Amino acid sequence: MYLLANRDESYQFRTGAEVLKLMDAVMLQLTRARNRLTTPATLTLPEIAASGLTRMFAPALPSDLLVNVYINLNKLCLTVYQLHALQPNSTKNFRPAGGAVLHSPGAMFEWGSQRLEVSHVHKVECVIPWLNDALVFFTVSLQLCQQLKDKISVFSSYWSYRPF
Template structure:
């Protein structure tokens, strides 16, 4: 493209750009709102039934007779309302059966945060209704950047589980939710990874004092591998076995698709805005 357009070309491009700000931007904003309303609706439908009653979804963990960890999880919106788990751990030479205490639910902060970010993105879009007149491309770009930031944070909360140290897992309030309590040498943790609800169970063994010279405490991680070491209450432990089971939550997959579509719409609008600047040797916006 020429750095400096002719006067006639400039006049045509200015009219096209005004039309873009006046008409096409609002058309894209409507598309974005519709997509994000669908994403928001997935979070809402996961929590309430057709008559506003509390809705619960059951998901099965484990798929074969050889699974060391099996069970059923009951998801209610952004919380695990119940967990019914069987642990087949060779060290204990029995199947351990545990459930959540009836007075407890486990909040899945990742889902709650993702829902809040979607709500914030919708708030930003709703602040510019159909009657609002954008005055510059920079104003549109700024709005798209703000919306994309919220959508990226929402997506990241579902795709990037929090890393934790093993002492943090041990001291988590999740460990106090099971009845009967988990054995002292068994830790558990739940998290969301993409559209999957995951359960990690760690089996531990106590390190003897004569092994202290080889002790190397593990740092933060989503999943700690066998051989990971840590210290708690002046005792040193090593992870001997790790068992991971997971189940797909279909509506979480839907929300991730909506995030991708919305981010693409934002980027396409930003690209259209930026194209006009290449027609001039100065930015017309």
């Protein structure tokens, strides 16, 4: 987007390569935006605990709950993890869970000096129709950008062609 912001309205592109470079930058941003909607971030349980989502509620949630909010395609998802502390002398084999969009009951993690285990998971999804429209618009925008790039490439090769 720096490439766009640095030009005034009267700027004229001089080469096809210059336009292609700009189109690549625009397409990269469109792809990132589309991927953000189609692929939720995978977070570890400590990352969710540190995110502050649990602290946004008033009145405050009980300390044995973790909350994650994310977008997946055209849905807003809310996941609530109910936790219980593992006893320090527990015979359970402690294996910290890795990153995931949705953690299962039995997933374990350390938070501070405490070892915790997910005992219950509750997930709620709400369809947001305009998110589906946004996905369609991102896809169509990418297709149009690619078509423009293809046409510019054809004209660039035509102008640089020297038959003699």
